[in-house]
Amino acid sequence: MSSSVRSDGSQPQPGDSHGSTRMPLCLTVNGTLHRLEIDPRESLLDVLRERLDLTGTKKGCNQGACGACTVLVDGRRINSCLALAAMYNDAHVSTIEGLSPADGDLHPLQAAFIAHEGFQCGFCTAGQIMSGVACIGEGHAASADEVRFWMSGNICRCGAYPGVVAAIAEVGGRKLS
Numbered sequence: 001m002s003s004s005v006r007s008d009g010s011q012p013q014p015g016d017s018h019g020s021t022r023m024p025l026c027l028t029v030n031g032t033l034h035r036l037e038i039d040p041r042e043s044l045l046d047v048l049r050e051r052l053d054l055t056g057t058k059k060g061c062n063q064g065a066c067g068a069c070t071v072l073v074d075g076r077r078i079n080s081c082l083a084l085a086a087m088y089n090d091a092h093v094s095t096i097e098g099l100s101p102a103d104g105d106l107h108p109l110q111a112a113f114i115a116h117e118g119f120q121c122g123f124c125t126a127g128q129i130m131s132g133v134a135c136i137g138e139g140h141a142a143s144a145d146e147v148r149f150w151m152s153g154n155i156c157r158c159g160a161y162p163g164v165v166a167a168i169a170e171v172g173g174r175k176l177s
């Protein structure tokens with residue numbers, strides 16, 4: 001029997017204290033520095049959701065196919081479900097919770113999603129907005145066609161694509177700083 005199989009026959013799971021050494025991780029999330037002890041197998045998504053209670057970032061497919069887990073790491077968008085947190089020591093992560101101040105105005109792209117009805121159930125929305133912020137920052141939002149292409153990794157089961165594209169194209173056209 002493999003040493004990675006527990007005595008009850010089950011496989012170790014991310015977050016278990018058995019079967020893996022722990023490692024330190026320094027992560028700055030939305031401007032706040034966190035010093036954590038993690039299992040090296042934990043995804044960045046699980047660290048955000050399960051350890052830091054930042055549940056705005058959603059777990060959809062958990063295999064890199066839907067974009068619901070999109071966050072920005074050092075300014076670049078990634079699927080956090082595919083990212084081992086251990087690879088991001090000292091990184092700066094931005095999630096939907098940090099996009100606008102709790103007692104301040106919405107980020108222009110959040111406001112545009114509301115204005116253009118870019119969501120229905122909302123499950124994909126945090127990932128869409130974080131990806132949209134990056135899409136605009138990359139200079140890939142000059143037209144609706146360009147937005148469709150560069151947002152193709154973010155899936156919406158509700159089919160709210162027309163509103164998503166309209167919101168990003170509009171804000172991209174404003175050339176946000």
Ligand code: FES
Pocket residue numbers: 058059060061062063064065066067068069070079080081082
């Ligand atoms: S949950 Fe990460 S891509 Fe679907």
Ligand code: FES
Pocket residue numbers: 118119120121122123124125155156157158159160
């Ligand atoms: S709004 Fe429901 S999945 Fe996109």
